[in-house]
Amino acid sequence: xxxxxxxxxxxxxxxxxxxxxxxxxxxxxxxxxxxxxxxxxxxxxxxxxxxxxxxxxxxxxxxxxxxxxxxxxxxxxxxxxxxxxxxxxxxxxxxxxxxxxxxxxxxxxxxxxxxxxxxxxxxxxxxxxxxxxxxxxxxxxxxxxxxxxxxxxxxxxxxxxx
Ligand code: ADP
Numbered sequence: 001x002x003x004x005x006x007x008x009x010x011x012x013x014x015x016x017x018x019x020x021x022x023x024x025x026x027x028x029x030x031x032x033x034x035x036x037x038x039x040x041x042x043x044x045x046x047x048x049x050x051x052x053x054x055x056x057x058x059x060x061x062x063x064x065x066x067x068x069x070x071x072x073x074x075x076x077x078x079x080x081x082x083x084x085x086x087x088x089x090x091x092x093x094x095x096x097x098x099x100x101x102x103x104x105x106x107x108x109x110x111x112x113x114x115x116x117x118x119x120x121x122x123x124x125x126x127x128x129x130x131x132x133x134x135x136x137x138x139x140x141x142x143x144x145x146x147x148x149x150x151x152x153x154x155x156x157x158x159x160x161x162x
Contacts, residue, residue: 005076009043015143017054034069035051056146087117
């Protein structure tokens with residue numbers, strides 16, 4: 001059975017992430033979306049909120065599981081009885097960062113392979129940080145995230161104001 005782990009912060013999950021997940025689920029027998037606690041990035045949503053939003057988005061994909069991890073991604077990947085990391089590429093800027101990460105991970109654990117997929121062109125500019133900024137300014141984010149995520153983002157930002 002071919003298993004891959006798609007690690008990320010997912011703060012929150014966007015339609016771009018979802019596109020990568022759908023592509024990954026059609027390539028692999030099982031795909032584990034692994035949410036990094038990532039306190040260094042000071043996420044807006046808690047770990048359990050990020051996991052819940054992903055779970056709500058992948059209910060129709062039978063071979064996708066959602067989990068979380070702390071520490072090094074390579075250790076988590078090996079604990080899932082696989083050696084494959086799935087990542088998404090948007091732009092040349094992503095490529096440089098991802099290239100560095102992939103080679104670092106392979107240096108840490110030689111058996112690790114990173115597989116890249118490109119999201120649809122329509123999502124290629126999406127990133128969670130910009131979406132949070134737009135939502136914070138009262139802009140329309142309905143074409144960037146699911147309706148559920150959009151509602152959660154609006155109420156989270158409102159909560160923050162008080
Ligand atoms: P991280 O903090 O690990 O970069 P992210 O949640 O920001 O976590 O991203 C996880 C992965 O998803 C990365 O490989 C990133 O390049 C990819 N990704 C995010 N948004 C998109 C998108 N719109 N199209 C393709 N890949 C994407």
